[in-house]
Amino acid sequence: MPDKLIVVLGATGLQGGSVARLYASLAGWRVRGITRNPNKDSCTPLREAGVELVAGDLDDPASLDRAFEGANVVFAVTDFWQFIQLPSTHQKAAEQGREPNQVAMDLEIQQGKNIIHAAAKHLSTLQRLVVSTLSDSEKWSGGKITSNLHFDGKAKYTQYLKDNFPDLARKSSYLQMGYYLSNWKSMAGMVPKKQEDGTFVLMRSGGKHLTPYVDPPNDTGYLVKALVEVKEANTTLLGYCELISNEKYAAIWGKVLGVKVRTEVKGMEDAKAAGLPDFLIREVSESIAYVSTWGWDGGDPEVKHPKDVGVEMEKLTKVEEWIRREDWSGVL
């Protein structure tokens, strides 16, 4: 039997890189990783692991059509935050009298639709499309949350797939990725703060909901593999390695590092003082309000957990070991 082919979007990124590396190590699979620039240095380790790197752009439908040729499985991910960095997003927002995050959401939705349209052309070989998505915060909050657009764009194109492409939807499953353990390195507000008395404060969302912590470079591959192997498509999986309270995370952090620590509900005062624009303050504060009040998955009863869909739980990251491996010297 010839090897099956998995096409991985975002192969040079955190989520896609994990999927590409795992499948490259599995017998019976070929991996085609998609990137805008297969010649860049960060492609070398993937290529050495046996991944074929092919040029493709989520804004160029024809390139996706070519990339999906012969695919048995496609893993899809889009990146909301890159659009916030682009001057063209801010220019378009000014021209349209809208907020930059609204323009960013439109751009992310269009990329999602481009993926869906291309995948729908390859149903003769395609057995499973796994879409990295997030819950619909506007829907699950009953319209109270309207600015958590890095969640809602993904939810909207996921719904577009379900509503308009029944044959593709019969072969599709959805991964709602949890809260990255590494966020403290990319989000200034999440860096543990040392107090004058030597204790630490971790800023987190409040509420009673547990946080789905995930380590994308390791865990995404195993989460996706379960969604590929489980017989039923149309499965929505909450992607985490440990579902724990923020207080529990803080307790583990303090134990590993031998320091006293407490959590505080994250406000936006620091962000305001640091000059974060109003639209981003709304985006982040509504995101915090959403996960605090309705939970990461919004309380959607259809959402499954890793152990329910056969994820190899022992392969997922252990939060304690992850904290032990991280370099916290700059914080301590």
Ligand SMILES: NC(=O)c1ccc[n+]([C@@H]2O[C@H](COP(=O)([O-])OP(=O)(O)OC[C@H]3O[C@@H](n4cnc5c(N)ncnc54)[C@H](OP(=O)(O)O)[C@@H]3O)[C@@H](O)[C@H]2O)c1
């Ligand atoms: N931080 C969190 O806690 C969290 C939680 C859940 C979900 N998320 C979501 O995760 C997403 C980002 O995923 P990630 O962390 O895997 O991203 P990442 O590590 O930043 O990598 C982004 C990937 O997207 C690819 N890409 C970007 N634009 C592209 C385009 N036009 N055409 C083709 N490929 C393109 C890049 O490929 P090239 O540059 O090589 O072309 C790269 O591989 C965001 O949308 C975010 O909302 C984040």
